[in-house]
Amino acid sequence: MMAALMALNALAIDIMLPGLPQIGASLGVADENQHQFIVTSYVLGFGIAQLAYGPLSDRFGRKFPLIAGLAIYFVGALFCAIVPSFTMLLLVRFFQGLGAAATRVISVAVVRDLYGGRKMAEIMSLIMMVFMVIPIIAPTIGQTIMFAGEWHLIFFFLAGAGLINIFWVSFRLPETQHPEDVRPLTPKAIASSFYTVLSNRIAFFYTLATMFIMGCIFGFVTSAPQVFLSVFELGTLFPLAFAGIGVTMAFSSLMNSRIVGKLGMRKLSHGALIGFTTTTGLWLLIDLAFGGLMPFWLFYVMFLVAWFQFGWIAPNFNSLAMEPLGHVAGAASSLLGFATTAGSALLGSVIGLSFNGTTTPMITGFFCFAVLALGLTVIAEKGKLMQPHNPEV
Structure with missing residues (x-):
């Protein structure tokens, strides 16, 4: 159920990627860069509202x-x-x-209510695996809907998916918040909860690191139609190319869920982040050597290598940020969600709006964000990477 709720958000983003040009043309938008705002405006609302759902769920339950x-x-x-x-x-x-912000905040809070440590990372990996499957099928669903009609039907499809989840949650979700964790909905209590989150070094810096890592995803999503359709001219093969990247991340998340219990979140995520940074740095050098127009096969291979490593970073970083904050899970999920959506969306839009007809802006953004995430992780761990703090993490 939690995977379906988080997938509902991904669906609202990825299902319309093939239809962005048609939506823009139908509503009189000439500049194709402005088509990205259809994604960005949704993600900004999604990110900002998360600050409210955390305190609300800590007071009224999930x-x-x-x-x-x-x-x-x-x-x-x-x-x-x-x-x-x-x-x-x-x-x-x-x-x-x-x-949609409720689906992100409360899903993570429910998981934290029920699990901790490596077990939470395992569950989050399985949720992320389902979450990553949506980019595989969503563009194809959107393309199919447009073959059957026009772009308006995409939104009717999203409304139907939302209605199904309303009934599912209403009849099948028990209340998971622990009675002792209920917090009053007062300015003082909310400020205290947020202070608890922001004053925790590990939670704070892992949240910032996750924001930059997720900025890579949003940069990819906003740039994907232009890179795949304009630069490489894939046409109707665009959903297939997009799906290949989603399959890679889903498989990586599945692997993470199987081995994180043995190796720990820090060994897996820190090693993957170092690999991701190295891969994107090499990718950027190759891109510059080709003047921003490398062969598609080489571009795609580098993409798959980088994004396989991404699947070991995101779920573990989410869990590491939430691990010390089980008693304020709603507020913690709010701040983590806000940073990794609103903050990441703004970072991703920088990549998207920098598109210049080549792949260089996107790859440059990936590398820069990876370097910043690595630096923040070093601060969170006081310079000691890949060292488990206890047998559970």
Whole structure:
């Protein structure tokens, strides 16, 4: 169920990638770079609202705020299908993102309610595996819907998916918050919860590191249509190329879930981050040697190598940031979610808006964000990487 909830958010982003040009043309948008705002506006709403859902779920439990968020998502999807202008579409997508934020915050809080340490990393890896499958199938679903009709049907499909999740959560999700962890919804209590999160060195710096790592994902998503369609001219093969990267990350997350219990989160994620940084640095050098237009096969091989390592970073970093904060899981999930969505979306938009007809801006962004994430991880661990703190982490 938690995987499905988080996948609902990924679906709202990736299903419309093949339709961005048609949506822009239908609503009179000439600049193709502005098509990215359909994704960015949703992600900004998704990120900002997470600051509210954490305290709400710490006060009222996980179930009620989650159902309320899903209802907002459902209504937002319906209105997206009937908006008359591009500006209105962006506003309603932002509103839809406000509702979707509940799926991210409360899903992670539910997992933290039930699990800790390496077990949480194992569960998060399985959730991430399902989450990564969505980019594999979502563009194909979007393309199929557009073959059957036009882009408006995409949003009706999202509304249907949201409605299904509303019923599933309503009838099948028990309340997972521990009674002793209920916190009052007062400014002082909220400030205290957020201070607890921000004053924890490990949680704070892992949150920032995760933000830069996830910035790579958002940079890829916003740039993918232009890179695959404009630079490499893949046409209808775009969903297949996109899916290959999703398959790689899903397989990597599955492997992580199988071995993290033996090796620990730090050994796996730190080693993968060093590898990711090295791979993207080499990739950038190759890209510059080709003037930003390397052969597609070489570009794609480097992409797969880098993104396989990504699958060992994201779920473990999420778990490492949440591990010390089980007693304020809602607030911790809020801040982690805000940084890794709103913050990452802004970072990703820098990559997307830097598109210049080559692959250089995207690869440069990957490398720079990886270097920054590595530096933040070193600070979090006081310079001692790949050292388990206890048998559970």
